[in-house]
Amino acid sequence: MELLKIIFLTVLMFFVIVTVHEWGHYFFAKRAGILVREFAIGFGPKLFSYKRDETQFTLRLLPFGGYARMAGEDPELVQISNGQTVALRLDGEEVRKIYLDRLDSRKNVIRGEVSDVDLEDRLIVKLDVDGEELNYRVHPQAMLVAKGKETQIAPKDRQYGSKTVGQRALSIFAGPLMNFILAFVLFALHTQMAGIPLAEPSHLQIGEVMKGMPAQEAGVQQGDIIESVNGKPVGTDANGLIDMIKASKDKPMEWTVKRGDQTLAITLTPRSVDKEEGGKVGSTIVTYFPTRSASFGETFTVAGKDMVYTTKAIFLGFQQLINKFSMDDLGGPVRTFEVTGQIAKQGISQLTYWAAILSLYLGIFNLLPIPALDGSRLVFLGVEALRGKPVDPNREGLVHFIGFAMLFLLMIAVTYNDILRLIG
Numbered sequence: 051m052e053l054l055k056i057i058f059l060t061v062l063m064f065f066v067i068v069t070v071h072e073w074g075h076y077f078f079a080k081r082a083g084i085l086v087r088e089f090a091i092g093f094g095p096k097l098f099s100y101k102r103d104e105t106q107f108t109l110r111l112l113p114f115g116g117y118a119r120m121a122g123e124d125p126e127l128v129q130i131s132n133g134q135t136v137a138l139r140l141d142g143e144e145v146r147k148i149y150l151d152r153l154d155s156r157k158n159v160i161r162g163e164v165s166d167v168d169l170e171d172r173l174i175v176k177l178d179v180d181g182e183e184l185n186y187r188v189h190p191q192a193m194l195v196a197k198g199k200e201t202q203i204a205p206k207d208r209q210y211g212s213k214t215v216g217q218r219a220l221s222i223f224a225g226p227l228m229n230f231i232l233a234f235v236l237f238a239l240h241t242q243m244a245g246i247p248l249a250e251p252s253h254l255q256i257g258e259v260m261k262g263m264p265a266q267e268a269g270v271q272q273g274d275i276i277e278s279v280n281g282k283p284v285g286t287d288a289n290g291l292i293d294m295i296k297a298s299k300d301k302p303m304e305w306t307v308k309r310g311d312q313t314l315a316i317t318l319t320p321r322s323v324d325k326e327e328g329g330k331v332g333s334t335i336v337t338y339f340p341t342r343s344a345s346f347g348e349t350f351t352v353a354g355k356d357m358v359y360t361t362k363a364i365f366l367g368f369q370q371l372i373n374k375f376s377m378d379d380l381g382g383p384v385r386t387f388e389v390t391g392q393i394a395k396q397g398i399s400q401l402t403y404w405a406a407i408l409s410l411y412l413g414i415f416n417l418l419p420i421p422a423l424d425g426s427r428l429v430f431l432g433v434e435a436l437r438g439k440p441v442d443p444n445r446e447g448l449v450h451f452i453g454f455a456m457l458f459l460l461m462i463a464v465t466y467n468d469i470l471r472l473i474g
Contacts, residue, residue: 056394056395057391059394059398059401060387060391061113063390063404063405063408065091066405067229067232067405067408067409068091068113068412069091069116070228070229070231070409071116071225071226071228071229071412071413071416072090072091072116072117072118072225073089073228074224074225074227074228074229075117075118075120075222075224075225076089076105076118078220078221078224079118079120079210079221082213082217082218082220082221083207083208083213084120084121084122084209084210084213084221085104085120085121085202085204085208085209086104086118086119086120086121087104087105087106087119087120087121087201087202088105088106088107088108088117088118088119089105089106089107089108089116089118089119090107090108090109090110090116090117090118091108091109091110091113091116092109092110092111092112092114092115092116093110093111093112093114093115093116094110094112095110095111096108096110096111097109097110097111104191104202113383114383114461118225120209120210120221121204121208121209121210122204122208122209122210122211122212123210124447128150128194128196128201130148130150130164130167130169130175130194131164131167132164132165132166132167133163133164134150134163134164135153135161135162135163135164136148136149136150136153136161136164136175136177137149137153137156137159137160137161138159138160138161138162138175138177138186139158139159140160140186141189143186144186144187144188144189144192145175145186145188145189145192146189146191146192146193147192147193147194147195147200148175148188148192148193148194148195149195149196150194150195151195151196151197160184161177161179162177162178162179162180162184163177163178164176164178165177165178165183169188169192169203169204169205170204170205170206171205171206173187173189173190173205174186174187175188188203190203190205190208191203211440211443215431215434215435218431219428222427222428222431223417223424223428225413225416226413226414226424228413229409229410229412229416230357230410230413232409233357233360233406233407233409233410233413234353234354234357234406235353236402236403236405236406237352237353237356237357237403237406238349238352238353240356240402240406241344241348241349241352241353241356242344243398243399243402244399244403245341245342245343245344246341246343246348246352247340247341248339248342250339251286251337251338251339252339253275253276253277253285253338254275254276254284254286254287254291254335254336254337255273255274255275255276255335255338256270256271256272256273256274256276256307256333256334256335256336257333257334257335257336257396258272258333258334258392258395258396259271259272259332259333260332260333262332263323263330263331263332263333264318264319264320264321264330264331264332265318265331265332266332266333268305268317268318269314269316270305270307270316270318270331270333271309272333272395272396273309274307274308274309274314275309275338276291276305276306276307276335277306277307277308277313278305279291279294279303279304279305280294280304281304286337286338288335288336288337291335292335295328295329295330295331296320296327296328296329296330297328297329298319298320298329299321299322300319300320300321301320301329302317302319303317303318303319303320304316304317305317356403356406357410360406361410361414364410364411364414383461383465384465384469385464386408389404420457421449421450421452421454421456422451422453422454422457423453423457426449426450426453427450430446
């Protein structure tokens, strides 16, 4: 049951972070009048799908992110050309459905050969029906039907490219913005749950316990309070205890720990790891600070400080990665799920803090000027604002396609490296 709880909380956390990001794109695109064809969480094959209003909401197999697909961002997949035979279904005087296949089986329709069609500006279709030319108005929400699938047409004023630079920029920036807001809210929730640490620490306790290491083999558990080692009180000197452990390689140590109302004597023997000098027991040692409840004002102040501190740490990580690139320093979905599962074991408070960090990271990462990311799209919009005209859509699309392909290949490589690390 505990494992299922951790899996559920981990999946829920990723679902919330990605959904909030894509909802930002979706909401502000809709506000601008853009037709959002699909709101997807994940990539690849569909697991679940339903349609509400004009948008198809889908849950997909690969949990690597999501997207809000806006009309006009990509070339339309279904098109009609002059000379093509189609069937029209009318609602009053307007066309509501245009059938492109299985024409003979369609009932209550008008069949004919297209002599003129415009589904973006004029919204008309002209048919040659037995030598007679008939003109029809097309409803702005008419459907194209082909291969059993309905696709809503996108008039020019419903397409992404028809909106102002400001409207498009806001619909793009809104995704990262929602992640920043979510991160602030989660940092505030963590402050309310964990409280504010007092100035002086009270004791040392065990954090994460690693499998197959001396601490786990000796029965040490997360949350144990360390009272003494080899008969000497350790107080709150974490560095002193770590030095004792290093100096006790292959030598038994007598630990006295408090677990709830029990006081336990535990014998464990530190050993070296990966041929490093000194001994290790395979657990983190946490300096525990007593806490007090945070006031309403303190909650927002601490959340703001957490935002600033974490932002600086994220950019420092980017800098270190650029200065000295290593695949081992990158973590894909596998490693992120692994770390999230470990943090989930520490309780909902720590998981909330970790979710805030991931949400903030996702927002910042998406604003980097890397092709296919939101930051790159904003760069193109900035260039358009300066030039007074947009960049060739085909060129921009090619840049984003190449960027997405490179990011996807990097994701595969990082995931492969994570799997090798786990099974190695």
